[in-house]
Amino acid sequence: MISLDEAVTARLESHGERFEVLVDPDAALAIKRGEFDDDLEDVIAAEDVFEDASRGDRPAETALEEVFETTDPMEIIPEVIKEGEIQITAEQRREMQEQKHKQLVNHITRNAVNPQMDDAPHPPDRIESALEEAGFKVDPMEPVENQVDDALDDLRPIIPIRFDEITVAVQVPPDYAGKAQSRIRQFGDLEREEWQGDGSWVGVIRFPAGMQNEFYDLVNEHTSGEAETRIISDEDELSTR
Incomplete structure (x- = not known):
């Protein structure tokens, strides 16, 4: 399991009830896209379903049965994530954006070269500066791999670069x-x-x-x-x- 500090809240409102679960943000996005194949227990902060996670309130079992036809949290948690919305605070969004930015710079640094300098690698500082000059903002809710092409499009007018x-x-x-x-x-x-x-x-x-x-x-x-x-x-x- 992950710590509460690492988790975000996924929330689903249905049948007049609210259901919340605590999950790793990247795992939540992977589950929503149908791309998650890891152990669910490793990416949640609680093996439980809440009515209000911040207060620890739990919904009635009858509500779980009505909406999900089960009371098993490990069956319900993925459904809440898939059908619901992922809630993140401003601080969580900032931290996720910083982490994704570092991952993006690392990915580009490891794969890109400067075609005007005999295909020499670009140092990370150069990639950092060019991204800042281009005004490129990493989307914390998107996988880094999905943002590389857009980043390269913004970088090419500033520095010679190719993968x-x-x-x-x-x-x-x-x-x-x-x-x-x-x-x-x-x-x-x-x-x-x-x-x-x-x-x-x-x-x-x-x-x-x-x-x-x-x-x-x-x-x-x-x-x-x-x-x-x-x-x-x-x-x-x-x-x-």
Whole structure:
């Protein structure tokens, strides 16, 4: 379960009665969209249905039976969320907006590059500043993924930006290959790999282009900077980084 501080109220009025439940805001939106497949108990603050959640008042069981044909809270809670309205305070809305804003900046930073600078990643501060200059406001009630395209449309007049993926070949010396390859291969999609006769490991990894610096840092950390990396172009020509 979640804490009361994390929860918002979902409210349904029906048959002259009011029903309220306390739920995680993101989970509530996922339930309304039919996209929720997690454990309901993990995203609610109380396994209960209220008439007034702020006072802890509960509706009569006869009212539950009349509206939902059951008194089981775990069956009723999703129905209240789906059919009702999600109530959030100004403070909850502000906190949700800040959280979604951070998620949006992180998503764009990890996936976007600057096409005018050899597809170098944009630092988070640059994305932050450009979003502020564009006046883009994150909708706290929408998933971040649904807002990325609108954010990019607002960013393009301000900074050169595009979403892309990159394919990098990396060769790890024998002294580091055993441990390093297990970490490197998890970074993105491992397209192919090969163990060399001298015990070194070669892998070809594809991942969001904005994560280049993070990838190189990982490789250097686990190989003491002795690995070789090459960017593979669309024409499969290798260019040394």
